[in-house]
Amino acid sequence: MEKVTSLASEKGVVLFSKSSCCMCYAVKILFRELGVAPTVHEIDQDPEGWEMEKALKRLGCNGPVPAIFIGGKLVGSTNEVMSLHLSGGLLPMLKPYQTMC
Template sequence: MDKVMRLASEKDVVVFSKSSCCLCYAITILFQELGVTSTVHEIDQDPEGREMEKTLVRLGCNAPVPAIFVGGRLVGSTNEVMSLHLSGGLIPMLKPYQTWC
């Protein structure tokens, strides 16, 4: 759990991903279109990936990837991020991290 929390808090917007996950790619593109540079950690490329995946599920992610952290806080997975975006809550959350205004 320490590694996940450390990586999640090192950068403003962090996505835990798998290289073959199309939803992970879609979330990364959404952030780019919203002017946010996210840091992506491909857990399938990490030797501790299985343990990281278990940690993400224990933290409350329905699916282990994508797992999105903003400001070191777990936002959730695709469903939570898209729900926030559709309800108008995502952009205000990301505003401090946008590279353009």
């Protein structure tokens, strides 16, 4: 659990992902379109991936991936991020981390 919380707070926008997950891909595309380059941790390619997956579930993720952290805080998974985006709440959260307009 310490590894996940440490990685989640290292950068402004952090995405825990699996390389074959289509929902993870969709979130990556959304962030790219919004001018944000999240730090991505592919847990299926990490030797401690299984432990990281269990830690993400303990932190409250419905499914282990995608798990999105903004400013070190868990935002949630695809549903939460898309809901925030549609309601206009995501862009203000991402503003400090945008690399382009």
